Amino acid sequence: MKTIPHSYKTIWQTVKQIPKGKVATYGQVAELADLKGQARLxxxxxxxxxxxSKIPWYRVINSKGKISFTNSSKTFKLQRRFLVKECIVFLSNKIDLEKYGWLNNIQKQWKAI
DNA sequence: AACGTGACAAGGC
DNA sequence: AGCCTTGCCACGT
Incomplete structure (x- = not known):
């Protein structure tokens, strides 16, 4: 039986909060989960x-705005399909974090106040 | 117990 | 724009 580190649960909990049509980076999730600097985790x-699990894992991408699987892999295609279905646009295999980043938009909203 | 490997990231060049 | 470290943590050998 596999032991589940406590940190996994907070990470899963955090990912669950990413709204539909938005994405977050591994680093941002780590920071929100109070695990700053531990993107690998x-x-x-x-x-x-x-x-x-119903956790939207596919809304998590890397800091370059790209999917972190190799392009030919099945999981890569699956993730891209999920994201496209949520109207997220890929330009040369990249996602515009300014536009679709969850946290970026939060910051913008705070700035606007 | 050491070492290599991951769905990472930031900084240097 | 890529490629190469370095820091990071959990796991399997």
């Missing part, structure tokens, strides 16, 4: 998601 936690 986020990837690891998502890799270990239970099968049936």
């Amino acid at each position: 986020v990837g690891y936690a998502l890799h270990n998601l239970p099968e049936k």
Whole structure:
């Protein structure tokens, strides 16, 4: 039986909050989960998601705005399909974080006040 | 117990 | 724009 680190749960909890049509980076998720600087852990936690979870893992991408799987892999295509379905646009395989980044928009809203 | 490997990121060049 | 470190943490050998 596999032991589940406590940090996984907070990471999963955080990812669950990313709204539809938005994305967050591994680093941003880590920071929100109070695990600043531990982006790798986020990837690891998502890799270990239970099968049936409804957590939107596909809304997490890397800091370059790209999907962190190799382009030919099945999971890469699956993730891209999920994102496109939420009207997220890819330009030369990249996502515009200014436009679709969850946190970026939060910051903008705060600035606007 | 050391070492290599990941769905990472930031900084240097 | 890429490629190469370095820091990071959990796991499997």
